Amino acid sequence: xxxxxxxxxxxxxxxxxxxxxxxxxxxxxxxxxxxxxxxxxxxxxxxxxxxxxxxxxxxxxxxxxxxxxxxxxxxxxxxxxxxxxxxxxxxxxxxxxxxxxxxxxxxxxxxxxxxxxxxxxxxxxxxxxxxxxxxxxxxxxxxxxxxxxxxxxxxxxxxxxxxxxx
Amino acid sequence: xxxxxxxxxxxxxxxxxxxxxxxxxxxxxxxxxxxxxxxxxxxxxxxxxxxxxxxxxxxxxxxxxxxxxxxxxxxxxxxxxxxxxxxxxxxxxxxxxxxxxxxxxxxxxxxxxxxxxxxxxxxxxxxxxxxxxxxxxxxxxxxxxxxxxxxxxxxxxxxxxxxxxx
Numbered sequence: 001x002x003x004x005x006x007x008x009x010x011x012x013x014x015x016x017x018x019x020x021x022x023x024x025x026x027x028x029x030x031x032x033x034x035x036x037x038x039x040x041x042x043x044x045x046x047x048x049x050x051x052x053x054x055x056x057x058x059x060x061x062x063x064x065x066x067x068x069x070x071x072x073x074x075x076x077x078x079x080x081x082x083x084x085x086x087x088x089x090x091x092x093x094x095x096x097x098x099x100x101x102x103x104x105x106x107x108x109x110x111x112x113x114x115x116x117x118x119x120x121x122x123x124x125x126x127x128x129x130x131x132x133x134x135x136x137x138x139x140x141x142x143x144x145x146x147x148x149x150x151x152x153x154x155x156x157x158x159x160x161x162x163x164x165x166x
Numbered sequence: 167x168x169x170x171x172x173x174x175x176x177x178x179x180x181x182x183x184x185x186x187x188x189x190x191x192x193x194x195x196x197x198x199x200x201x202x203x204x205x206x207x208x209x210x211x212x213x214x215x216x217x218x219x220x221x222x223x224x225x226x227x228x229x230x231x232x233x234x235x236x237x238x239x240x241x242x243x244x245x246x247x248x249x250x251x252x253x254x255x256x257x258x259x260x261x262x263x264x265x266x267x268x269x270x271x272x273x274x275x276x277x278x279x280x281x282x283x284x285x286x287x288x289x290x291x292x293x294x295x296x297x298x299x300x301x302x303x304x305x306x307x308x309x310x311x312x313x314x315x316x317x318x319x320x321x322x323x324x325x326x327x328x329x330x331x332x
């Protein structure tokens with residue numbers, strides 16, 4: 001790989017986030033299973049469905065570019081998923097594990113927020129208006145998911161985790 | 167490790183971000199060296215100094231808790247640093263590499279924003295007011311760094327990268 005143009009960098013970032021989304025698709029079912037709080041379970045479930053639709057929107061972009069979506073592994077998401085697996089394996093108080101799962105999921109969301117923010121900027125600079133609209137719609141969803149998780153962390157789960165013992 | 171209490175989860179997250187910051191300290195000199203744009207070089211340089219001071223503030227928290235700061239490797243940051251190294255090794259047009267370095271650095275910033283946001287919430291719930299103030303001051307700095315990188319991406323570096331060839 002050589003970064004000879006912004007277009008090449010744009011494609012590289014698209015492949016990175018495509019790999020990231022697919023790793024999230026693979027990791028979410030375990031997080032849904034291990035979450036105790038029903039609102040959290042439901043939020044993760046909705047995000048799984050949303051992620052499937054985001055991957056389809058990325059497929060549209062690759063199709064339009066005539067490029068393949070594969071061939072890159074997102075190393076950062078590998079690390080993020082590994083961290084959430086470590087938390088799940090650690091076990092402990094269900095409410096504390098819920099708080100830990102929220103923290104892990106918010107790190108994942110922030111990775112995506114950063115990636116899609118960059119991609120929207122690149123798409124605009126390259127005059128790829130349709131791409132920019134699709135990527136912006138995904139970015140808006142990631143922000144909304146992060147906000148939902150913040151609300152859950154602050155109101156429901158962490159308060160219980162605190163009661164579970166200091 | 168067992169997540170038996172919010173306090174234990176708080177300590178685990180603190181150790182995670184301590185490892186993350188130290189990995190950033192190790193990675194930034196190479197990013198400074200490889201950046202071409204002088205404003206970007208300078209922004210990375212300032213962030214290196216800021217990161218050193220953030221580590222010192224984290225040391226204060228560990229000292230107050232009577233806990234060791236080591237013993238955990240932040241797997242997500244390992245992945246993030248690996249990604250930035252891949253970009254550096256890829257080489258190519260200097261302006262495009264600058265854009266790529268900014269994107270990589272913003273992913274790092276977003277990891278930290280998410281971590282410190284979580285830590286401030288936990289510190290408040292555990293009535294650790296001094297910790298909460300220190301962590302909030304770091305969080306504010308991470309947001310400021312991210313904003314600075316966004317401004318650089320949108321105004322200076324990416325426009326040049328675009329001109330370097332589509």
